Amino acid sequence: MTAAGPTPVWITGYGAISCVAADAAGTWLAAYEGRSGIREGLGAVALPTESPSVAARLSRLKTTPFGALRGGKALPMAISAIEEALAAAGWEGLRDDDGLLLATTTGQGPLWEDELMRHLLGELPADRRSSALATQPLGVTLAVLRELYGFRGRATILSTACSASTHAIALGHRWVRSGQVRRCLVGGVEVLSRLTVEGFRSLKLLSAERARPFDATRQGINLSESAAFICLERDRAGTAVARVAGSAFSSDAYHMTAPHPEGRGSVAAMRGALSHAGLEPAAVDWIHAHGTGSIHNDLSEGIAVVTVFGDKTPVSSTKAIHGHSLAASGALESVLCLESMRRGVVLGTPGLATPDEKIAVRHATHGAKMPLRCVLKNSLGFGGANGALVFVADGESR
Amino acid sequence: MTIWVVGAGLSESTRAEALRDDPDFRRATTNVRLAASAVEKALAALAAPLSDAGSRVALVVATGHGELEPTAGFLQELGRTNVARPLLFQNSLHNTAAGFLALRLALVGPVTTVSDAMFSGEDAVDVARTLLDGDADIAVVVGVDTFPAVLSELLPSLYPDGFRPVDGAAAIILANEVGRRQFGRGAALAVETIERNFGTDSAGETPSQFFDADAIAVLAQAALAGAASTASPLVRRKPDGTSSSTTVRWDA
Numbered sequence: 001m002t003a004a005g006p007t008p009v010w011i012t013g014y015g016a017i018s019c020v021a022a023d024a025a026g027t028w029l030a031a032y033e034g035r036s037g038i039r040e041g042l043g044a045v046a047l048p049t050e051s052p053s054v055a056a057r058l059s060r061l062k063t064t065p066f067g068a069l070r071g072g073k074a075l076p077m078a079i080s081a082i083e084e085a086l087a088a089a090g091w092e093g094l095r096d097d098d099g100l101l102l103a104t105t106t107g108q109g110p111l112w113e114d115e116l117m118r119h120l121l122g123e124l125p126a127d128r129r130s131s132a133l134a135t136q137p138l139g140v141t142l143a144v145l146r147e148l149y150g151f152r153g154r155a156t157i158l159s160t161a162c163s164a165s166t167h168a169i170a171l172g173h174r175w176v177r178s179g180q181v182r183r184c185l186v187g188g189v190e191v192l193s194r195l196t197v198e199g200f201r202s203l204k205l206l207s208a209e210r211a212r213p214f215d216a217t218r219q220g221i222n223l224s225e226s227a228a229f230i231c232l233e234r235d236r237a238g239t240a241v242a243r244v245a246g247s248a249f250s251s252d253a254y255h256m257t258a259p260h261p262e263g264r265g266s267v268a269a270m271r272g273a274l275s276h277a278g279l280e281p282a283a284v285d286w287i288h289a290h291g292t293g294s295i296h297n298d299l300s301e302g303i304a305v306v307t308v309f310g311d312k313t314p315v316s317s318t319k320a321i322h323g324h325s326l327a328a329s330g331a332l333e334s335v336l337c338l339e340s341m342r343r344g345v346v347l348g349t350p351g352l353a354t355p356d357e358k359i360a361v362r363h364a365t366h367g368a369k370m371p372l373r374c375v376l377k378n379s380l381g382f383g384g385a386n387g388a389l390v391f392v393a394d395g396e397s398r
Numbered sequence: 399m400t401i402w403v404v405g406a407g408l409s410e411s412t413r414a415e416a417l418r419d420d421p422d423f424r425r426a427t428t429n430v431r432l433a434a435s436a437v438e439k440a441l442a443a444l445a446a447p448l449s450d451a452g453s454r455v456a457l458v459v460a461t462g463h464g465e466l467e468p469t470a471g472f473l474q475e476l477g478r479t480n481v482a483r484p485l486l487f488q489n490s491l492h493n494t495a496a497g498f499l500a501l502r503l504a505l506v507g508p509v510t511t512v513s514d515a516m517f518s519g520e521d522a523v524d525v526a527r528t529l530l531d532g533d534a535d536i537a538v539v540v541g542v543d544t545f546p547a548v549l550s551e552l553l554p555s556l557y558p559d560g561f562r563p564v565d566g567a568a569a570i571i572l573a574n575e576v577g578r579r580q581f582g583r584g585a586a587l588a589v590e591t592i593e594r595n596f597g598t599d600s601a602g603e604t605p606s607q608f609f610d611a612d613a614i615a616v617l618a619q620a621a622l623a624g625a626a627s628t629a630s631p632l633v634r635r636k637p638d639g640t641s642s643s644t645t646v647r648w649d650a
Contacts (some may be wrong), residue, residue: 105491113473120474120548134555136462136610138492139515152596156521159464159492160510167510174528195469198476199487249508249533251457251500257488268453268506382488383497385509 009176009232010240011391013091015084016228016335017077018322019043023084024228027332028339031321031347032367041208043224043323044192047076053083057148066144069132072111074104074141077227078189079148085185089231093149099181100155101172102145103164103188103327107138107157110193117194141189154181159327162290164188166330166379166387169230170247173389176232187229188328196326197223203257211293211324212351213317214302214359221292224323228331230338241338245374245392246277252384258296263304265386270308270378273388281309283374284390286346286364288337290380291317292324293351297380302359305378314364320351330379334389341372341393401527401589402649404536404582405571406618407439422502427465427489430498432567433542437499440538440569440618444581448503448536451580456508456534457500460522460541462515462610463563464492467546474548495542508533516636519613520592520644526572527589535577541611542567561637568615587621587628590645597640613642620646 016023019037020030030037037043050058057079061070069075086093094100111132118124119133142157158164158171165188172186200206200223207220232244250272252265259266274281287309290301298317305315318336325332340347348366355363377389413435417423423431441448448455472486488494493511500509508529512522519541526537544565545553553562572589573581592613609615613634620628625648632644 105493116470116549117473117477119552120470121477126551129555131555133552136464136513136515136556138464138513139462139518139610142514146596152594154524156512156514156517156525158510159513160496161491161493171510171525171528174532178528178531180528194476195472195487195490198482199472199484199490202482202484202487249510249529250453251506251509253500253504253506256494256497256501265506381493382491383493383509384500385493385497 007177007234009173009244010236011230011242011244011338012233012236012240013085013089013231014335014338015081015088016332017045017080018226018332019045019224020322022080024335024339027322028336031318031336034350036210036321038210038222038323041206041222042192043222045073045077045225047073050076054079060148064147065131069108069111069144072108073191074108074189075144081187081227081229085229085231091231094151094185096153097182098153099172099175099184100151101168101184101186102142102157103168104138104141104157104190105159105161105327106191106193106196107141109137109195110191112137113193113195160385161381161383162326162329163379163381163385163387164327166389167249169331169334169389170249170387172232173244173247176234183233185229185231187331189227190325190328191225192223205294207293210351211320213291213293213319213349214298214356215352216354216356218293218295218298221294222323224325226322226325226328226332228328228335230331230334240394241342242391242393244389246273246390248272248276248388250386254384257382259300259380261300263300265384266301266304266378266380267307269386269388270376273390277390279390284313284376285372285374287313287315287376287378288333289315289317289378291319293319299358301380302361305361311360311362313362314346315361316347316349316364318347330377330387334377337375337377337391341375341391344371345369399531401530402573402578402582403570403587403589403617403621404573404578405440405443406621407436407569408615408618409436409567425485426498427494428467428544429465429495429542432565433495433499433540436567436569437538437540440571444571445583446581451536453507454535455505456526456529456537457496457505458522458526458537458539459496459511460518460611460614461492461513461543462518463543463545464513465490465494466549467544470546470548516610516638516640517594519611520594520642522614523589523592530572530574535574536581537572538569539572539614540567540569541614543609543611557637559637563609566609568618570614570618570621585625585648585650588647588649590647593643595641
């Protein structure tokens, strides 16, 4: 991995929408108060009445070939989180010398998938097809965002399963630090689709009850929807909550759906992010884990965390509150990390009652007030794709 | 930063078909087999085995459509029988080819998947360039797309100008200066700039074959053609009228 970069990459704004709240602060507050958005094992976003800024953006779709996509959830969710992030950072839209990185595994999938299934079953006459079917559900999401923000700068979609938005933040970190762009909007959006819900169910990874990460009785994950975006920039015009100090990618090269049993790739990602930041494990005040609540993920990740940090650094997962929003999860949970850093309050692991003895991490004390100077966000994904991010509070020299 | 193409390969359908008989590919998708056949050829050009670079090998896979065949299969079976098949689901992810290739090549460094419709290939080269500036010295960059026959009726609405995508994959091995010294063999193609034109009045020859990540195929073809046959820039007109222009040069 690389040596510490000389150019700080500041986080000047962020926004989120989740199954518990329509903004970042509300999502954090739900986690703090233990209010879960999981219903019958899933976390669906209830779209509120569109805010004026979201409605104004979406209205532009009517005059484009993408009009049919207005009926989906992914775009309103993404735009809501983007508008919140831009407003917090004081950005007036995107400039062509900015970057835009989007993470998703489904994009506009549900709209597309519904028509595709009916087409495959011979139930959709050609004259009833909408333009949603004539798109790539991932690519069109970025195409529409480019259109709505009049953006022609560097952009792409990362679709590296559940670590995708962590990868996107790591890539945005590199783009800004190296000067390829001065500012970068980075985040993810994920919506529930039949493919993902029934697919994860077929792999016997879903829990019908609220997830219990790291608990001895955990039974699986709660799939959910969310969007979260973060503004990264070299020049700190306003107040920055924190900076991205280090980030890293790694691969397990072990199995297509199961994590390495000893967390080999996750160890490499966390050590890589620390090395990238020029920090020792002891500098980290809090770890926000991937912590899905699946049997194998939590065990593998727990072993990895102990390998890197020992059993002294507090660890949490908040997925019992907002669920597992796949590609968007890294960005959503990064937003929770940043909000915790701003408030100086640690979130615990809701649903954890009887810690699994095989996971020998130190579980964080929920609601503990302490300066969070350095926080690590960890992510794992299908295909053995791992990522880790290190955030350091503004004003900290480390 | 200059990056070098030190290996290149295009998929071969016969080799991809033959991989069906390889036990390691028993559960592999068509995308995976095509990608693997292209990567095999690209790696054969290197002066040293990829494993010599340890964790400083990156893998970036570009795909516009992703895994349409298992996705359609999963949805069709779910719709007809209400049965969800786990293998089809795990193979339906856009990240499937990257995960499989990382496993096959024992890659433990950065591995990621890019999907940006017709700019997927250009984006993957850009992402690899970023990773070669600190994270890795060599990067396997693969473009792959397939379009199953069961969905062929949708092609005219996806590609209204008469473009018809081919099933194909291409791989290039990109290297920074360190990687070039370790893995290159003599002259190499330098990739200097990639420009995207979002206008609909773009020039450039319409490719006779097309898949959404084909910018990688274009670079692979240039690298395989040699210095005497490589024009610069490499201009690609996309089915939606956008285009890209990649500036390259040969260095002995």
